[in-house]
Amino acid sequence: MFRTNRRDFLKVSGAALAAGTVIGMPHVAKAAGGKVVVVGGGPAGATAARYLKRADATLDVTLIEANDSYHTCFMSNEAIGGERTVESLKVGFDGLKKAGIKVVKDMVTGIDGAGKKVTTQGGQTFAYDRCIMAPGIDFNYGSIDGYSAQAAETIPHAWKAGPQTTLLRKQLEAMPDGGVVLMAAPPNPYRCPPGPYERASMIAHYLKAKKPKSKIIILDPKDAFSKQGLFIKAWTELYGYGTPNALIEWVPGAKNGKMTKVDVKGMQLEGDFDKHKGAVINIIPAQKAGPIAFAAGLVEGAWCPVNLKTFESTKVAGVHVIGDATLNVAPMPKSGYIANSQAKVAAAAVVALLSGKEPGDPAFINTCYSVAGKDYAFSVAGVYRFNAAENKIIEVQGSGGLSPIDASAEDKKRELAYAHSWYANIVKDSWG
Amino acid sequence: MTALRILAAALAVALVPASGALAQGVSPATLSEACAGCHGSDGTTHGAAPTIANLKEEYFVTTMQEYKSGKRAATVMGRIAKGYSDDEIKAMAKYFDAKPFGRNPQKFDDAKAKTGAGLHKKYCDSCHEENGRKSDGIGVLAGQAAGYLAYSMADFKSGKREMEKRKKQKVDALFEEQGPAGVDALVHYYASQK
Numbered sequence: 238m239f240r241t242n243r244r245d246f247l248k249v250s251g252a253a254l255a256a257g258t259v260i261g262m263p264h265v266a267k268a269a270g271g272k273v274v275v276v277g278g279g280p281a282g283a284t285a286a287r288y289l290k291r292a293d294a295t296l297d298v299t300l301i302e303a304n305d306s307y308h309t310c311f312m313s314n315e316a317i318g319g320e321r322t323v324e325s326l327k328v329g330f331d332g333l334k335k336a337g338i339k340v341v342k343d344m345v346t347g348i349d350g351a352g353k354k355v356t357t358q359g360g361q362t363f364a365y366d367r368c369i370m371a372p373g374i375d376f377n378y379g380s381i382d383g384y385s386a387q388a389a390e391t392i393p394h395a396w397k398a399g400p401q402t403t404l405l406r407k408q409l410e411a412m413p414d415g416g417v418v419l420m421a422a423p424p425n426p427y428r429c430p431p432g433p434y435e436r437a438s439m440i441a442h443y444l445k446a447k448k449p450k451s452k453i454i455i456l457d458p459k460d461a462f463s464k465q466g467l468f469i470k471a472w473t474e475l476y477g478y479g480t481p482n483a484l485i486e487w488v489p490g491a492k493n494g495k496m497t498k499v500d501v502k503g504m505q506l507e508g509d510f511d512k513h514k515g516a517v518i519n520i521i522p523a524q525k526a527g528p529i530a531f532a533a534g535l536v537e538g539a540w541c542p543v544n545l546k547t548f549e550s551t552k553v554a555g556v557h558v559i560g561d562a563t564l565n566v567a568p569m570p571k572s573g574y575i576a577n578s579q580a581k582v583a584a585a586a587v588v589a590l591l592s593g594k595e596p597g598d599p600a601f602i603n604t605c606y607s608v609a610g611k612d613y614a615f616s617v618a619g620v621y622r623f624n625a626a627e628n629k630i631i632e633v634q635g636s637g638g639l640s641p642i643d644a645s646a647e648d649k650k651r652e653l654a655y656a657h658s659w660y661a662n663i664v665k666d667s668w669g
Numbered sequence: 670m671t672a673l674r675i676l677a678a679a680l681a682v683a684l685v686p687a688s689g690a691l692a693q694g695v696s697p698a699t700l701s702e703a704c705a706g707c708h709g710s711d712g713t714t715h716g717a718a719p720t721i722a723n724l725k726e727e728y729f730v731t732t733m734q735e736y737k738s739g740k741r742a743a744t745v746m747g748r749i750a751k752g753y754s755d756d757e758i759k760a761m762a763k764y765f766d767a768k769p770f771g772r773n774p775q776k777f778d779d780a781k782a783k784t785g786a787g788l789h790k791k792y793c794d795s796c797h798e799e800n801g802r803k804s805d806g807i808g809v810l811a812g813q814a815a816g817y818l819a820y821s822m823a824d825f826k827s828g829k830r831e832m833e834k835r836k837k838q839k840v841d842a843l844f845e846e847q848g849p850a851g852v853d854a855l856v857h858y859y860a861s862q863k
Contacts, residue, residue, distance in 0.1 A: 288702070574706045577705075577706050578703050578706065581699070581702045581703065582699065585696075585698070585699055597694065597695060597696045597699055598694050598695045598699075599695070599699060600695045600699050600700050600703055601703060602703040602704065602706065602749065602752075604706060604707055604745060604749070616744070616745050618745050618748045618749055619752075620749060620751075620752025620753070622695070633751070633752040633753075635751045635752075636748060636749065636750075636751040636752030636753075637748050637749075637751075637752065638748050640744070640745075644744075647823075648744050651744050651820060652744050652745070654716075654717045654816050655707070655716075655717055655718055655744060655745065655816075657716060657717070658707070658714065658715075658716025658717040658718040658814070658816065659706065659707050659716070659718065660716075661715040661716040662705065662706065662707055662708065662709045662710075662714060662715050662716055662718065663705075663706045663707075665709065665710060665715050666705040666706060666709065666710045
């Protein structure tokens with residue numbers, strides 16, 4: 238209603254202006270359109286674009302993404318475990334186009350913050366009034382000596398879903414029974430904190446059914462991890478964790494779990510004291526913000542600092558950064574749900590700022606499910622607010638937390654159904 | 670102008686600065702849009718989690734308060750509901766009440782849905798009127814998420830979730846006379862409604 242009325246009014250005021258009559262409604266005139274360029278078509282970028290258009294249909298929204306489609310990282314561990322296809326993780330951008338968003342296939346390589354424009358690999362330039370960047374993550378391959386983008390063609394990271402997911406799945410399928418799977422887990426902070434442990438669970442789930450003489454060993458630089466109690470309990474109940482025939486072993490940093498080197502040809506991971514040979518190796522390297530964050534000067538160290546109310550970069554005015562690439566948003570995790578939640582806050586802030594209004598206070602939710610095995614899932618949830626006095630994000634006291642450690646079999650089964658439901662809903666909410 | 674009207678006008682004037690201050694807080698849209706990750710855009714689901722669009726304000730508030738206090742069992746909603754003040758819950762209730770109840774296609778078995786239609790008339794329609802579409806003071810069943818409906822019925826049966834007396838009599842009779850197959854047929858019927 239409001240939008241239609243305003244559009245009609247703008248038509249009238251435009252005509253009046255053309256006729257030389259000035260109408261004293263600067264506030265409304267200011268809200269006329271505005272150009273927003275969104276960089277990145279993952280959950281953060283797609284959601285931002287969609288919610289910008291929802292809030293103000295007159296906005297000119299362009300989303301620039303290097304690929305034709307996106308494979309969600311969330312639920313990709315189910316594909317690695319053989320519970321779904323990699324194809325089922327693929328989302329296209331038709332939903333965004335239908336919402337009136339211009340989707341451009343190109344890679345943004347630079348930003349002119351003062352001139353308010355982005356430039357692309359394809360030689361195009363896009364001017365903006367505000368820009369929303371969703372750079373995602375990149376890898377510090379150097380964190381494990383001998384690992385590289387090229388080595389990842391043999392020893393997958395599978396931490397960006399798509400061909401890498403397929404590669405790891407195929408290697409697991411080709412592995413003979415009795416083969417050892419090695420996973421080098423990443424140091425904090427990284428995308429999807431419970432992800433490596435969900436992956437180990439899904440691999441063990443596959444081994445249990447098809448290769449019971451095999452096992453997966455997690456080699457971890459850390460001494461603790463997300464949802465640890467719940468995972469250990471699940472592994473004990475499902476995969477013989479802690480017994481001689483365990484399908485999963487976890488080697489923490491304190492027991493020399495930190496790997497520093499890989500011998501790609503010899504299929505061997507090395508730490509300061511121990512060497513491990515694997516039939517299949519998965520290296521999840523240390524992480525940093527995606528390349529465009531560095532090219533655009535948005536980073537401080539490895540990640541992008543932002544204004545916690547608007548997600549505007551503290552480095553480059555007029556550019557907002559959302560999702561996994563953000564720095565100072567803890568205790569919010571680098572999760573798909575949080576990317577979607579931050580995107581809505583940033584979109585609302587951009588709409589407010591473009592019309593000369595003060596942005597409202599933000600509110601966020603995270604709900605993150607992990608699938609541990611057959612009829613077995615659990616979650617962590619959090620409700621987050623901005624504390625202006627301390628300039629930080631806080632979790633609302635008494636809210637959130639983990640699934641109970643003694644959850645019933647029925648509740649574990651329901652959490653699995655709700656995990657799949659979450660997937661369907663967040664994909665639709667993000668990409669349309 | 671009656672005294673009441675004068676009072677109302679005075680109050681409205683007095684409230685302006687307060688609502689102006691509230692505008693600096695979290696807007697109902699910002700509070701509510703964060704729910705879409707699990708409940709679907711504008712509260713209409715594509716999965717097992719329930720559609721929360723068009724829930725009547727009072728029903729929404731009661732449900733959230735019961736999750737918040739732990740009176741109503743949940744997998745995750747107890748943890749989420751504790752993140753909201755009473756006023757915020759009211760604001761979200763108003764927001765979702767104003768959204769249309771969408772019905773995305775669900776899988777269902779034709780024969781079961783037909784059986785379910787009959788059972789609905791017999792056991793459910795006296796409260797859940799208009800083939801389960803009625804939303805005034807009661808949950809919408811027609812087109813609600815099948816997964817959620819099945820879980821709700823299981824919880825009513827086990828006593829994990831409380832019911833009003835009149836409703837309990839009907840649900841008890843349904844379980845006694847029709848068994849799990851009857852409940853399943855009902856779920857298929859509601860899932861079949863477009």
